[in-house]
Amino acid sequence: MNNVSFPSINQVMSTTGQTQNNTRTHTPFEAQGKFASVLKQSIEKVNEAQIQSDAMTEKLARGENVDLHQVMITSQKASITLQTTLEVRNKVVEAYQEIMRMQV
Template sequence: MNISGPSTPVRKLTPAEAQTSFKVALNDALHKVNEAQHASTLATSQLARGENIDLHQVMITAQKASISLQATIEVRNKVVEAYQEVMRMQV
């Protein structure tokens, strides 16, 4: 019994398509991190002004923003490390 189902061939991307796809994915990820940071800032300022906002929600929003920023920094560090490793390779 074949559980995987019918397989469809995977189309290989050209270098230009891969570059564009990577750029779009990276841009979307950075945009989401930025949105999380803005949401955290907004929630914190609402709490500071004494508006009706739950402290738990403020803390959760701040933690999500912090974790997403930390993950982005780690990905950046790995990309820089990989680039440096490629640059050290002898041709």
């Protein structure tokens, strides 16, 4: 069973070059590319969790030898990762809207 893990804020910040230990500044293009890469990896992990949950549920429905508790745990992990992703997306959209309302 694969564990789904998301990068911590420190990992994301180090990827974009914003940690205190890393004084090198990235160009906006580099930062955008690295952020896009981290975002893509996170979404792929959410998708993997959903696919794994679907596979376990199908095995249970076909009567294959799987533990019910494993199916439920996998399903809950997939649900929680999706809910977390949606909440993060909502916060990002909210922050974007707030920035757009700012007067320059």
